[in-house]
Amino acid sequence: MTPGEEPRVRPRGEVPLDVRPCPGGPLLVRGAAQVSTDDDTWHDTTRPVSAVCRCGASALRPWCDGTHKVLSRRGVNPLD
Amino acid sequence: MKLPSPRGPLSERVVNALSRPPRSHVHLKRTPDRDPADDALTLWILHELHYRGFEDVDERWEWAPALSSVRQHLEEELEARLRADFARSLTEMDLGGRVTGVGGDDLVDVLLALVEAHDGPSLAEHLLADGTTEHAGQLLRQRSIYHLKEADPTAWVVPRVTGGAKAALMEIQFDEYGAGRRDRVHQDLFSLGLSAAGLCADYGHYVGEARLPVLEQNNSVSLFGLHRRLRGAALGHLAAFEATSSLPSRTLARALRRLGLPEEIAAYYDEHVEADAVHEQLALRDVCAALVTDEPHLREDVVFGAWACLELEARTARDLLSLWEVAA
Numbered sequence: 075m076t077p078g079e080e081p082r083v084r085p086r087g088e089v090p091l092d093v094r095p096c097p098g099g100p101l102l103v104r105g106a107a108q109v110s111t112d113d114d115t116w117h118d119t120t121r122p123v124s125a126v127c128r129c130g131a132s133a134l135r136p137w138c139d140g141t142h143k144v145l146s147r148r149g150v151n152p153l154d
Numbered sequence: 155m156k157l158p159s160p161r162g163p164l165s166e167r168v169v170n171a172l173s174r175p176p177r178s179h180v181h182l183k184r185t186p187d188r189d190p191a192d193d194a195l196t197l198w199i200l201h202e203l204h205y206r207g208f209e210d211v212d213e214r215w216e217w218a219p220a221l222s223s224v225r226q227h228l229e230e231e232l233e234a235r236l237r238a239d240f241a242r243s244l245t246e247m248d249l250g251g252r253v254t255g256v257g258g259d260d261l262v263d264v265l266l267a268l269v270e271a272h273d274g275p276s277l278a279e280h281l282l283a284d285g286t287t288e289h290a291g292q293l294l295r296q297r298s299i300y301h302l303k304e305a306d307p308t309a310w311v312v313p314r315v316t317g318g319a320k321a322a323l324m325e326i327q328f329d330e331y332g333a334g335r336r337d338r339v340h341q342d343l344f345s346l347g348l349s350a351a352g353l354c355a356d357y358g359h360y361v362g363e364a365r366l367p368v369l370e371q372n373n374s375v376s377l378f379g380l381h382r383r384l385r386g387a388a389l390g391h392l393a394a395f396e397a398t399s400s401l402p403s404r405t406l407a408r409a410l411r412r413l414g415l416p417e418e419i420a421a422y423y424d425e426h427v428e429a430d431a432v433h434e435q436l437a438l439r440d441v442c443a444a445l446v447t448d449e450p451h452l453r454e455d456v457v458f459g460a461w462a463c464l465e466l467e468a469r470t471a472r473d474l475l476s477l478w479e480v481a482a
Binding site (some may be wrong): 100102122124138140 | 270325328329388400401427428430431435436439454
């Protein structure tokens with residue numbers, strides 16, 4: 075995904091999907107089965123809750139690795 | 155684990171007492187020359203009775219009253235010192251007014267501001283840039299005191315909170331304990347990493363060489379966990395710990411690979427990059443914010459616990475860097 079664009083999330087069967095953006099940081103997703111990257115690859119979640127990158131700079135995309143904080147310190151976080 | 159070797163007169167008396175069956179009274183003479191490391195090891199031993207205990211100690215000692223006054227005294231001193239330093243530090247960082255919440259500051263914003271303002275030296279950055287395999291080994295041995303009981307001190311808090319804070323805390327704890335997978339328990343991942351690196355993975359094995367700030371890190375997290383009164387501090391500590399984990403874990407994984415350490419120990423830190431990016435958000439927004447909504451009087455303690463986590467890690471980093479003769 076590109077910076078600032080909302081990630082795409084597919085629900086897991088009957089588990090209700092709970093999606094919440096954290097200010098300046100990732101999308102917190104409960105109950106997701108799969109999350110896509112911008113090359114249309116779908117990635118399985120194995121955690122009950124996942125943090126999905128929204129700043130576009132994580133090295134672990136689609137998952138958050140905390141890099142948005144480095145961007146914020148440099149004043150270049152597109153989410154701030 | 156067996157009782158560690160004493161480091162001074164107080165730990166010697168306590169170790170001697172614990173080596174026998176519990177008695178109604180233990181005579182502990184006042185020692186004129188107190189030594190901080192002796193005190194810290196003594197408190198660590200007394201706390202350990204509540205975790206996994208010692209092979210050579212009668213399990214009834216956990217609740218035996220004879221040594222509880224020593225433990226209480228050491229805990230009161232540790233808490234008083236930390237609270238005095240906290241008050242000074244808030245003034246220095248100009249955060250005092252925001253902690254109480256009278257200005258309507260959002261708790262999550264205050265905690266994040268504290269994390270950004272309290273920027274201690276980074277052991278991970280040093281290891282990546284200039285560290286040696288000896289430094290890495292020493293860091294892993296120091297970290298083993300906590301990582302082999304990772305998440306256990308916070309588990310004490312679960313029955314003491316309710317509703318949203320409890321549900322979110324259990325999401326974090328569940329993940330820490332492997333999310334139902336035997337092979338993903340974080341403390342066991344660290345144990346695998348230690349063994350692969352040629353170190354001893356026995357619980358508590360390296361406490362004999364634990365540095366004073368490392369003992370105090372462990373003692374404060376046990377103090378917060380074991381006292382219901384300090385549940386706010388325990389959860390603030392958790393939030394700061396998780397909020398300062400992802401980026402250093404990534405750096406540390408790179409450093410360990412650069413130094414040629416085995417994949418198992420680097421993988422432990424890889425896991426924490428992704429896991430703690432989730433735990434940070436949960437701990438800040440769902441655990442701490444929900445706790446303070448339910449119990450607003452705990453707000454200052456949440457910030458105190460977060461500060462204690464950051465401060466004691468900064469002291470540990472300065473101590474190890476000075477041992478390695480690196481300017482902090």
